[in-house]
Amino acid sequence: MIKKVLIANRGEIAARIIRTCKQMNITTVAVYSEADQKADFTKMADECYLIGPPRVNESYLNAEKIISIAKQAKVDAIHPGYGFLSESDQFAGKCEEAGITFIGPKASVMKQMGSKVLARQLMEKAGVPTIPGTKEALATAEEALNAAQDIGYPIMLKASAGGGGIGMQVVENDEELVRAFESNAKRAKTFFGNGDMFLEKKLKNARHIEVQILADHNGNVIHLFERDCSIQRRNQKVVEEAPSTFISEETRRRMTEAAINAAKALEYTNAGTIEFLVDNKENFYFLEMNTRVQVEHPVSEEITGIDIVEKQIKIAAGESLDISQKDIYTNGHAIEVRIYAEDPVTFMPSPGHVSQITFPNEDYARNEPAITGPSDITHFYDPMIAKLIIHGTDRQDAIAKLTKALQTYRVVGIKTNLPMLQYISEDEIFRKGNVTTAYVQEHYIPNINAK
Amino acid sequence: MELKASMAGSVWKINVAQGDSVNEGEDVIILESMKMEIPIPAEKTGTLQKLNVAEGDFVNEGDVLAVIE
Incomplete structure (x- = not known):
């Protein structure tokens, strides 16, 4: 039974999850950053706990702190909402280790889908059509240039670990590809900790x-x-x-x-x-x-x-x-x-x-x-x-x-x-x-x- | 010439060191606001005389980030 849920998120989605929990007679726990002390979702929850300073790394992405609050509040489950830790297989795994139900899929599946290159391979295996493009992750601009010859421009360059539109760019020719590859691989490395890139044909009128x-x-x-x-x-x-x-x-x-x-x-x-x-x-x-x-x-x-x-x-x-x-x-x-x-x-x-x-x-x-x-x-x-x-x-x-x-x-x-x-x-x-x-x-x- | 923040945010990257020369249009500082990168380019060519911020600092709209002469 899930009787008490911590919502590891903020804003409208935290409020929306709390609303359904109330309808299900589930006790709700909100966590918030210093920037969200007066936020609506904190007023809606039955209990609320400060995680830390406003920066996401010190608040809504701070998995350790959120799990320690979850233990302290004795919740049965954590709802991650969208964004933040919602697609972190490591966070899902840590919840599991702490004996708290993660409201989402298994960590192993999250990890597979979190790598867009691997996701494409698995979908192909399952008979789902994928956009023509590279089968393997690309580590260098040179590899990308070779692959681009077979695919043909315009091409969508993407980060394997990307999300939220970060690490992706449309490129029209070799020169653009080389330039975009380096900057996007760097950004992907900074944002997602992984600089693997891949290419997909840019579909027109899609x-x-x-x-x-x-x-x-x-x-x-x-x-x-x-x-x-x-x-x-x-x-x-x-x-x-x-x-x-x-x-x-x-x-x-x-x-x-x-x-x-x-x-x-x-x-x-x-x-x-x-x-x-x-x-x-x-x-x-x-x-x-x-x-x-x-x-x-x-x-x-x-x-x-x-x-x-x-x-x-x-x-x-x-x-x-x-x-x-x-x-x-x-x-x-x-x-x-x-x-x-x-x-x-x-x-x-x-x-x-x-x-x-x-x-x-x-x-x-x-x-x-x-x-x-x-x-x-x-x-x-x-x-x-x-x-x-x-x-x-x-x-x-x-x-x-x-x-x-x-x-x-x-x-x-x-x-x-x-x-x-x-x-x-x-x-x-x-x-x-x-x-x-x-x-x-x-x-x-x-x-x-x-x- | 003062280089000002076009919006509230935090300093994500500083591409130029004090004393370096900068070209017009070159991104001197990159702010981060609402999950978006906001480049702050030099309005004219010159030398970076003074840098008022460090990476990670919070800035408000209109704050002077650097001075280019």
């Missing part, structure tokens, strides 16, 4: 479509359909929706089947997401697997009525899935937008003091905020300050409601991307669903600069 899966410890694996997350800036998502209106029913069947086969081949457990790139002919290719709850999980919850965090906790407690695939239907259409503290044109961070925040309060608007009143947004953490999720009867209805909701959304004191979200919600290209991962670069930025 969409980012991912499949949410849930797997229990008895070999049952189900999917909660797909999410389309093609609108991205700096390789990070801004708008996500479910279901995808681009893929056919046949493609949906093949993609979800591939995701389930992959999860079974890995003997995966808990919630996970298999990300794919889908070209304009609906060919899909494995991109990466996220072994945690995703930022955009609410859109799947909205269309299926399933609480993904609740399922994560139940699976971690050893329970079998209480729902089978044939019982899962999609209802309507959901769209999530991320509200970032950043300039809406340059995407430069905009930390500072929020003096006022006003949320849309219509029934169809689900708010997942990190802050609910005047707050300092510090430079220490990710710029996302809230998410807005809209549920509609269909895509058109959801977009109409999103447009309306965004008109009443106010954040005073700092710059946010709300003007960008308003632009997108009213944009014809978005409304028609003709959105690929190049949308921000090819449509949004040129149009905004022309205004």
Whole structure:
């Protein structure tokens, strides 16, 4: 039984996990840094403990300290949320050693998926198509140049241990590749402790479509359909929706089947997401697997009525899935937008003091905020300050409601991307669903600069 | 000429030492803010006279990071 959970995270996801724990009568423990002493999530939790100074290495990435607090608070389990320690197989292993349940998959599977090179190899073995590229990790620019000859430009250079858009860059020729290889390998080494790189063919006019899966410890694996997350800036998502209106029913069947086969081949457990790139002919290719709850999980919850965090906790407690695939239907259409503290044109961070925040309060608007009143947004953490999720009867209805909701959304004191979200919600290209991962670069930025 | 922080953040990297010459457009300091690297380039060519910060320091928007003459 899981009766007490420590949430090793902050902001909106900590608040969101605490909410589900309360519904399940689970006692919650929040941990926070000195920068988050007044944060909303600390007020929501039953107990809270200071980890340390604001810097992530001394707070939310301090595995030893978090585990010692977990022992002191006598929790049964730790929910890592997303980011921070959520994909650290070492942290999952340390939880296990301390006799605390890690709410996520086994450390060994996390380690496999944490290496993107190894993940590609395992997916190929499981019969899941991968993007044409290198099979092995590249240690030098010379190796990369040789491999690039076979793949052909443009190429996406990536760090095997990368994440959050760090350590990846599109390169158009040999010269760019050499330059990008050295700087990105160095950054990957600094950020992730591993400088291994690999190459993938850069797919043109591709969409980012991912499949949410849930797997229990008895070999049952189900999917909660797909999410389309093609609108991205700096390789990070801004708008996500479910279901995808681009893929056919046949493609949906093949993609979800591939995701389930992959999860079974890995003997995966808990919630996970298999990300794919889908070209304009609906060919899909494995991109990466996220072994945690995703930022955009609410859109799947909205269309299926399933609480993904609740399922994560139940699976971690050893329970079998209480729902089978044939019982899962999609209802309507959901769209999530991320509200970032950043300039809406340059995407430069905009930390500072929020003096006022006003949320849309219509029934169809689900708010997942990190802050609910005047707050300092510090430079220490990710710029996302809230998410807005809209549920509609269909895509058109959801977009109409999103447009309306965004008109009443106010954040005073700092710059946010709300003007960008308003632009997108009213944009014809978005409304028609003709959105690929190049949308921000090819449509949004040129149009905004022309205004 | 004063080299100022364009936003609050922490000093991630300093690419130039006191007394070194810098070229216009060269990234003298790289700040880190909200998980993003923010390069601070020299606005003109000159010599780095004074460095006011060290790697790891916190800075506020408008803080003078270095002086180039």
